[in-house]
Amino acid sequence: MEELMDYQEHLDNAINWIWKVLPNLIWAVVLLIAGTYIIRFINRMVRKFFEKKDYDLTLETFLQSFIGIALKIILFILVITQLGVETTSLVAMLGAAGLAIGLALQGSLANFAGGVLILLFKPFKVGDFISAQGVDGTVKEITIFTTKLNTFGNQVAIIPNGQLSNNNIINYNAENTRRDKIDIGIGYGSNIKKAKDIMLQICAESEHILAEPAPEVYVGELADSSVNLTLRFWANNDVFWPAHFFVMEEIKTRFDAQKIEIPFPQRVVHQA
Numbered sequence: 673m674e675e676l677m678d679y680q681e682h683l684d685n686a687i688n689w690i691w692k693v694l695p696n697l698i699w700a701v702v703l704l705i706a707g708t709y710i711i712r713f714i715n716r717m718v719r720k721f722f723e724k725k726d727y728d729l730t731l732e733t734f735l736q737s738f739i740g741i742a743l744k745i746i747l748f749i750l751v752i753t754q755l756g757v758e759t760t761s762l763v764a765m766l767g768a769a770g771l772a773i774g775l776a777l778q779g780s781l782a783n784f785a786g787g788v789l790i791l792l793f794k795p796f797k798v799g800d801f802i803s804a805q806g807v808d809g810t811v812k813e814i815t816i817f818t819t820k821l822n823t824f825g826n827q828v829a830i831i832p833n834g835q836l837s838n839n840n841i842i843n844y845n846a847e848n849t850r851r852d853k854i855d856i857g858i859g860y861g862s863n864i865k866k867a868k869d870i871m872l873q874i875c876a877e878s879e880h881i882l883a884e885p886a887p888e889v890y891v892g893e894l895a896d897s898s899v900n901l902t903l904r905f906w907a908n909n910d911v912f913w914p915a916h917f918f919v920m921e922e923i924k925t926r927f928d929a930q931k932i933e934i935p936f937p938q939r940v941v942h943q944a
Contacts, residue, residue: 700754707747715740783817786833790814796843801909803842805831849882850912852905856923857898859933864891864899867932871903874922880915882906898935 718736791814796802800811802821807829809821819836821829844850858867868889875887885906892902907915927934 696755700751703754704747704751707750711740711743711747714743782834783832786835786837787814787816787818789837790819790833795841796845800843800845802844804836805839807831845909848909849906850909852903852907852912852916852919854903854916854919854923855892855900856903857895857900857935858927859935860897860899862899862932864901866930867901867927870926870930870932871901871919871923874919874926875903875905878915878918880907880911880918882908 715736718739722736790796796811798811798814801809802811807821807823809823809829811819812822812828813820816833818830818832821831823829856867856871858864871889872887875881876883881887882905887903887905889901889903891899893900903919905915905919924934
């Protein structure tokens, strides 16, 4: 009889607890379902907003993901609070977890922050040719944590965004045009004016070299065994390298034809 009374008491307590918790549980489920639909609606609005704006694709993807995750975290907190969990306890728990995760993932967080800075300030974009961290290459992809470059040898160089955002970057495609500088040494016995005229003539004949600003040649140095001439010219980025290689080959060919000496190191061996 006593056992039956204890059982009845536990059953009554359970029923009372269920009736006490059931309204909060129902409201929590309703809040979860409604919040899920609201988040989907907001994500659709954000996606349509970015479709109308000409933002960088990587930035759009990152912001959409960030907004979606932030809204889900807010919804989770609201549902847990509706179930009766104290907000202060929940915040303390999340703060402790965030601190532990932050200490464990310091490097990743630095790369994440670097990726955000790159996406926001755009020191370069996909398709730009850059020099950074001792690597030269074309930007293939910008992710949240790393940036991928295609090098001259078609290798993929992966650079952490944390290092990339905190060091020097040379973006060769930031401007539409680019200036080349070529140093050529000629012998002291060669005609400087003729050499300069040949170099300017080569620039005038190239379809890739711009007429304005005009190419220029000057004596850059009187070295030990050569008079070093410096040629400067401008070309559009997309034809910069064809212009460079054309000039280099033509200088050698025409200097040889005009008997203009290009000195090179020589070793004379005297036989005893």
